[in-house]
Amino acid sequence: MSISFTKLFLTTFKISAVTFGGGYTIVPILRDAFVNKYPLMDDEEMINLIAIAQSSPGAMAVNTSILIGYKAHKIKGALTTAVATVLPPLIIITAISFAYQLFATNPWIQAALIGMRGSITAVMAYAVFNMGRNVLQQKKRFGLIVMIGSFILGYFHFLPTALVILLSGFSGYAYFGLRRQIKGWW
């Protein structure tokens, strides 16, 4: 369950360089690398990190990488992954800010981006399927209710994402806490 600084840096750098779309897009891809390829943690722990990442300000991609780095090598690891995540957009945007029109109108670049949007969607869908199956293996009924509930609240913009997270955390706290209390009484 350990990974060298070089590998940590290169893996995060590579992922950050190819992941478009922002937000949660990068998360399943990080999971694929650090849960499946270099088993630094299991799925459950990965989801815990995502939850912590969401509860802090800033971009999900950077936050999740920082936590993965911290998990691997404490603060030095967190610095490594933070730099590795930020460097690709930093380099690319610096280059583009001098030649934006050229970039935005180049049909070959547009064609590559269209294809990548499709393949990233597939990577995300595949990860959601695996993570969902994993979550529903234990606590099936509760998990399904929270999953459907937070999907409806989030998808139709009834609540901002941060509040969906807060509410689901509270529901776990209330449900499992109460169950423990009731078991204690009997």
Added chain:
Amino acid sequence: MIYLQLFITFLQIGMFSFGGGYAVMPMIQRYIVEQRGWITFHQLADITSISQMTPGPIAINAATFVGVKVAGPLGGVVATIGSITPSFILLILLAYFFFRNSNLYYIQDILKGLRPAIVSLILIAAISLGGSAIFLETDFTIPWLQNLNYPAIVSALIALFLLIKYKVDSVIVIFSGALIGIIYHAITII
């Protein structure tokens, strides 16, 4: 000193950009466009569209873009460091607390509630990205068969096949999409 100004301004933005993604745009409008006048509204719109075409979170892209415009490449670096510093510090504290106390039962209870919600949130992101990939226009009065973006659909199907059948590394899977897009474009212009 311009570098210090950049650093502090983006530190402020980084501190309050909860929610990620486009949540940062109104902050940039207020601090960068209106208060400092470092970039124009038009340039802010440009950053938004660049962000959709390049990797990286929109907050980082915006910080780099503004920094470069104001003070050159070094300005881009300073602004970017400023924007991630608050979340870096907060996350280290949270991670320190979490890894020490993850055996506390109430933290476990909260996490049991969070896990299914996270799956749904990623699903929502996948649906909105998938929608923008598969359809050419958001105008649904167009007959849907004419509104499909075929290279993206082919890329998605091939990517799924590579993932399920051969468990190919996701970075390579994403690149396969770029290749398919380019090949498709090459075929259409011949």
